[in-house]
Amino acid sequence: MTALLDVKQLSKSFGGLVAVNNVSFALEAGRITALIGPNGAGKTTCFNLVAGALRPTGGQVFFEGRPIENTPPELVCRMGIARTFQIVRPMRDMSVLENAMVGAFSWTTNVNEARSTAYESLESVGLAGKADARTDQLTLPDRKMLEAAKALSTRPKLLLLDEVMAGLRPTEAAGVVRVLQRLAEAGLTILLVEHVMRIVMEVASRVVVLHHGAKIAEGSPSEVAMDPRVLESYLGAGFHA
Amino acid sequence: MQKRFEGAPDIKPWLAGAMVFAILAVAGALANPYLISLMTIVLLFTFLGQSWNLMLGIGGQLSIGHALFVALGAYSVAVLDVKYGISPWIGLLLGMFIAGCAGAVLAWLSFRFEVRGIYFALLTIAAAEFARIMFSGWEFVGAMQGLFFPAPTNAIEFAMLRGDARFYYFVALALAALGIVGTELISRSYLGYVWRAMRDDEQAARALGVRTFRHKILVIAISAATAAVGGGILALVQGSIFPDSIMGMGPSVDVLIGPVVGGLGTTFGPLVGSLAAIPLNHLMGALGDSLRIPGLNNIAYGIVLVLVVWFLPDGIWPAMVRLSKAIRPPSRVWLPQPRKAEE
Numbered sequence: 001m002t003a004l005l006d007v008k009q010l011s012k013s014f015g016g017l018v019a020v021n022n023v024s025f026a027l028e029a030g031r032i033t034a035l036i037g038p039n040g041a042g043k044t045t046c047f048n049l050v051a052g053a054l055r056p057t058g059g060q061v062f063f064e065g066r067p068i069e070n071t072p073p074e075l076v077c078r079m080g081i082a083r084t085f086q087i088v089r090p091m092r093d094m095s096v097l098e099n100a101m102v103g104a105f106s107w108t109t110n111v112n113e114a115r116s117t118a119y120e121s122l123e124s125v126g127l128a129g130k131a132d133a134r135t136d137q138l139t140l141p142d143r144k145m146l147e148a149a150k151a152l153s154t155r156p157k158l159l160l161l162d163e164v165m166a167g168l169r170p171t172e173a174a175g176v177v178r179v180l181q182r183l184a185e186a187g188l189t190i191l192l193v194e195h196v197m198r199i200v201m202e203v204a205s206r207v208v209v210l211h212h213g214a215k216i217a218e219g220s221p222s223e224v225a226m227d228p229r230v231l232e233s234y235l236g237a238g239f240h241a
Numbered sequence: 242m243q244k245r246f247e248g249a250p251d252i253k254p255w256l257a258g259a260m261v262f263a264i265l266a267v268a269g270a271l272a273n274p275y276l277i278s279l280m281t282i283v284l285l286f287t288f289l290g291q292s293w294n295l296m297l298g299i300g301g302q303l304s305i306g307h308a309l310f311v312a313l314g315a316y317s318v319a320v321l322d323v324k325y326g327i328s329p330w331i332g333l334l335l336g337m338f339i340a341g342c343a344g345a346v347l348a349w350l351s352f353r354f355e356v357r358g359i360y361f362a363l364l365t366i367a368a369a370e371f372a373r374i375m376f377s378g379w380e381f382v383g384a385m386q387g388l389f390f391p392a393p394t395n396a397i398e399f400a401m402l403r404g405d406a407r408f409y410y411f412v413a414l415a416l417a418a419l420g421i422v423g424t425e426l427i428s429r430s431y432l433g434y435v436w437r438a439m440r441d442d443e444q445a446a447r448a449l450g451v452r453t454f455r456h457k458i459l460v461i462a463i464s465a466a467t468a469a470v471g472g473g474i475l476a477l478v479q480g481s482i483f484p485d486s487i488m489g490m491g492p493s494v495d496v497l498i499g500p501v502v503g504g505l506g507t508t509f510g511p512l513v514g515s516l517a518a519i520p521l522n523h524l525m526g527a528l529g530d531s532l533r534i535p536g537l538n539n540i541a542y543g544i545v546l547v548l549v550v551w552f553l554p555d556g557i558w559p560a561m562v563r564l565s566k567a568i569r570p571p572s573r574v575w576l577p578q579p580r581k582a583e584e
Contacts, residue, residue, distance in 0.1 A: 074447045085448070089442050098437075103449040
């Protein structure tokens with residue numbers, strides 16, 4: 001079986017700074033994969049390269065076998081890759097429901113169809129009860145979930161989530177984990193950028209670890225957690241499990 | 242910025258709007274000639290304000306050179322009518338086409354080279370000034386001498402859009418109503434959602450699959466084409482056009498006063514704003530003349546604008562909506578739900 005997303009020797013440098021260095025990994029359909037690493041490891045850059053927000057300086061990204069590394073973000077989205085932003089970006093003058101409707105207009109021009117899709121998206125992240133609220137009335141975890149709902153309305157095959165758990169309390173994060181698990185059970189492929197290790201262990205079936213822009217490990221959460229290079233990158237040299 | 246009323250089955254604004262226009266129609270039948278001509282200008286600038294508002298208030302693209310599109314419509318009507326005796330209806334269509342293309346080309350060039358935001362606004366000024374200077378020297382369109390329509394008659398000729406002041410009042414009224422209905426329909430269609438998303442956060446909109454490049458061009462072309470219609474009628478109402486009277490910075494600013502004072506991005510803002518600003522301008526002009534203080538109208542205009550921006554930064558109309566809601570609380574209030582224990 002070919003991978004849904006295939007990242008091959010991806011590199012990105014900003015001037016002299018190499019943010020992502022020769023990273024390769026593949027995502028299998030229907031799984032939750034996590035991209036982890038300490039701050040500054042290049043996770044978000046890697047993520048922006050896949051989403052089309054940045055162009056790589058080297059390497060390729062294939063989605064369903066088609067190269068997408070030079071495709072602009074709106075077309076990447078229309079091909080079936082939806083993303084969220086690390087810093088939540090609700091459209092502030094629009095209600096929660098209207099925010100969630102925008103994504104649906106990537107595949108329909110029918111307002112009623114968009115509205116019912118938006119309701120479904122909100123429902124699947126547990127926000128249906130707040131559909132008429134203004135976005136500035138939402139709590140942080142709700143805003144994070146609104147970002148996911150907006151992305152879901154585009155009917156993606158692959159959902160890219162950038163640090164949806166960051167800044168959440170453990171109980172709130174547990175709620176998000178349940179939402180992600182339900183989405184994955186429904187057949188959605190998810191790539192998660194995260195640095196809260198505990199959550200990654202719980203939710204991801206596969207983990208890719210970046211450090212200083214390069215991939216240092218890949219495997220199941222338990223394999224990765226035992227990897228000495230991973231421990232070193234997180235905890236410093238000299239630490240051994 | 243204040244949220245407009247939205248949601249599908251909400252017919253109250255339509256009813257309120259219909260009532261306002263019924264009153265204006267009756268007023269048009271009864272009012273004296275001075276009031277009629279003043280209100281004609283108010284209604285035309287309501288329509289032009291709608292056009293400008295569509296571009297900035299919904300599409301997020303600032304134009305400070307909207308007079309360019311107004312003038313393209315005005316000149317299309319005037320050249321065809323005055324020089325060839327062709328009906329202004331054709332002129333309006335031609336004007337829409339030319340202005341729409343001009344808007345699209347300007348937008349394409351600008352966004353193609355990543356000129357956006359305030360720099361795009363500067364480009365619109367440059368384009369309008371360029372056109373003004375070009376038209377000032379272009380003999381075919383009358384150059385500085387301008388173009389004069391045939392003297393007004395009392396006989397109403399619908400096919401040639403010719404008639405007395407009252408006739409033009411009703412034309413302007415119909416246009417303003419059309420503008421309001423059109424804006425409301427567009428903002429409730431998928432274009433309204435996509436454009437507002439693009440206005441609020443272009444990068445986020447793109448990530449949700451909005452092809453912002455073509456939507457920016459589309460909203461500017463539509464705005465330009467509607468501005469041309471307003472310009473064509475304005476030329477007929479004024480009976481003559483000159484490059485300086487219709488293309489300079491002045492007309493560009495006149496277009497945006499209504500929506501800015503009335504409420505950016507709102508459907509009724511341009512009407513409310515024009516109703517407030519234009520009569521005030523005329524009143525102060527008359528007062529200035531009688532007191533022999535030239536320019537009093539501009540000073541008053543400036544003061545009112547500053548006061549509105551200071552005290553009602555999102556405009557008069559949203560403030561009116563807030564006031565009516567404060568008097569009669571809305572039925573649909575969202576309150577934070579208590580968090581469930583299991584979370």
